[in-house]
Amino acid sequence: MGDLSEGLAGSPQKAIQMANSAFKAVNKMNLKVPFIMTKGNHDITGPGAKEAFEKVYLPNMARLAGHPSLQSANYTTTLDDVLFVCYDPWDRNPEGLQQLEKSLAGSKATYKFVMLHEPVIPVNERCWHVFRQDNAKRMQLEYYAAFGEKPYDTVNISELLTSN
Numbered sequence: 001m002g003d004l005s006e007g008l009a010g011s012p013q014k015a016i017q018m019a020n021s022a023f024k025a026v027n028k029m030n031l032k033v034p035f036i037m038t039k040g041n042h043d044i045t046g047p048g049a050k051e052a053f054e055k056v057y058l059p060n061m062a063r064l065a066g067h068p069s070l071q072s073a074n075y076t077t078t079l080d081d082v083l084f085v086c087y088d089p090w091d092r093n094p095e096g097l098q099q100l101e102k103s104l105a106g107s108k109a110t111y112k113f114v115m116l117h118e119p120v121i122p123v124n125e126r127c128w129h130v131f132r133q134d135n136a137k138r139m140q141l142e143y144y145a146a147f148g149e150k151p152y153d154t155v156n157i158s159e160l161l162t163s164n
Contacts, residue, residue, distance in 0.1 A: 002040020002117030004057075012048025019043075019056035026064065035064035038086045039073035040117040076103045083109035087116040 005022040009015040026035060043057060044050050053073075062070040065077045065084075073088035074096045085103045088096060104112055 001115060002038045003042040004037060004040065005043055007042035007045035007049055009046050009049065009052075012051060015046060015048035015052040016056060019052040023056065023060045026060075031064075034066045034077065034079060036077055036084050036086065036115065037061055037064075038115050038117050039088050039090065041090070044090065074099055076107075078107070078109060081110040083107040083112045085112065085114045087114060089116055089118050 004026070005018050007018075009018045039053065039057070044053050058070045058073070061073070061075075062068065065075075066079075067075060067077055072091060072093075073086060074091055074093075075086050077084045077086075083103070085100055087100050100114065104114070
């Protein structure tokens with residue numbers, strides 16, 4: 001679920017080397033099942049780490065997950081009757097959450113898993129979570145977790161979450 005490497009390699013060249021070494025270790029496992037992973041904060045931390053993620057991680061993630069290609073860490077993979085939706089909490093593109101919703105709603109898979117590195121809903125005040133600075137999205141995801149359905153009016157969501 002992310003953090004395949006420690007990050008903070010020290011230089012862009014070392015970031016590439018660290019990323020290649022991480023996938024070399026995964027490849028040595030000779031897995032007989034797809035390896036589905038998400039982006040972790042350590043995978044993109046330090047000089048050159050974001051570039052290493054684009055150059056090394058994404059092509060390897062695509063190959064190991066049996067995905068034709070990946071343009072970002074927001075992606076879906078279906079295996080038999082199971083949908084895996086990987087969400088990148090560091091992608092600031094507002095379409096990421098819309099893509100997640102569309103993937104879940106459009107899939108006829110019996111089992112659906114959403115995978116991301118950071119918790120969606122905080123478990124305590126020290127716990128980082130995906131939308132800690134975006135109240136509208138945070139409330140939307142809290143509503144999903146509580147009621148299992150898509151909210152249509154964020155004003156009503158707020159009222160539901162604060163009333164007892």
